Amino acid sequence: AQKVTQAQTEISVVEKEDVTLDCVYETRDTTYYLFWYKQPPSGELVFLIRRNSFDEQNEISGRYSWNFQKSTSSFNFTITASQVVDSAVYFCALISGGSQGNLIFGKGTKLSVKP
Amino acid sequence: ETGVTQTPRHLVMGMTNKKSLKCEQHLGHNAMYWYKQSAKKPLELMFVYNFKEQTENNSVPSRFSPECPNSSHLFLHLHTLQPEDSALYLCASSQEAGGLTGELFFGEGSRLTVL
Numbered sequence: 001a002q003k004v005t006q007a008q009t010e011i012s013v014v015e016k017e018d019v020t021l022d023c024v025y026e027t028r029d030t031t032y033y034l035f036w037y038k039q040p041p042s043g044e045l046v047f048l049i050r051r052n053s054f055d056e057q058n059e060i061s062g063r064y065s066w067n068f069q070k071s072t073s074s075f076n077f078t079i080t081a082s083q084v085v086d087s088a089v090y091f092c093a094l095i096s097g098g099s100q101g102n103l104i105f106g107k108g109t110k111l112s113v114k115p
Numbered sequence: 116e117t118g119v120t121q122t123p124r125h126l127v128m129g130m131t132n133k134k135s136l137k138c139e140q141h142l143g144h145n146a147m148y149w150y151k152q153s154a155k156k157p158l159e160l161m162f163v164y165n166f167k168e169q170t171e172n173n174s175v176p177s178r179f180s181p182e183c184p185n186s187s188h189l190f191l192h193l194h195t196l197q198p199e200d201s202a203l204y205l206c207a208s209s210q211e212a213g214g215l216t217g218e219l220f221f222g223e224g225s226r227l228t229v230l
Binding site for chain 2: 004042045046102103104105
C-alpha cells in the first residue's frame, strides 16, 4: 500500500526561525517520486519539488532545503529564516507504480509564521 | 492569468439543487483531475481524465458526475448532495496521466457548502 504520513498537524514559529516539516512515506515500489506542495490561503496547491527514488542527494533552493533518506523512508523539508509569506499548508506526496500514477498526499502541515 | 481556472470560487447549495463546477486549463495538458479536500483529511482523488477519457473513478458517489468535453475543460455536476459533501474541490491538470513524473498544476478550488 502507498501511504504518506505528516505527523505534524500544525507548527507555529516566529519569523527568522528555521523550521522542518516531516514526511514519512510507505511504498513497496522501487521506483517512485516524492513531492512537496504548498497551499497558501488562496487555495491552489503550488508545486515546490520532485525527487525520484534513485537520487538521495539533498537539494537546496534559496531558503528551502530537502533531506531525502531512503533508510528511514523520509523526505523532510526545511525552511531557513522563515518569513510570514511562508505561512501555508504544506503537503508531501508520493507517486509510484503502485499508485497507478496518481499522487498520494499526506494530510498536510499547517505552518504559521508570526512576525 | 493562472494556468488552471476554477469557477465559481464559492458555492452554497441546498441538498435538492443541481449545480456545476467548472475547470479550465490553459497549459496544453492532456490530463485533468478532480480532488476533494475536506478538513483534517488528505486530499482525495475523485476522477481522472486522460485525453478526454475517464481513467479513474475513485469510488465516488453518483451524485457527483464529471464531464470532460475536451482536454481543456472539466466539469463536476452536482446533484442531491449531502452536508458532508461540503469541501474544497480542486481541479488539476498535468501533461499526461499515469506517468510517474507528472507534476500537477492546481486551480484555486471551489469552496462548496451544502446546507
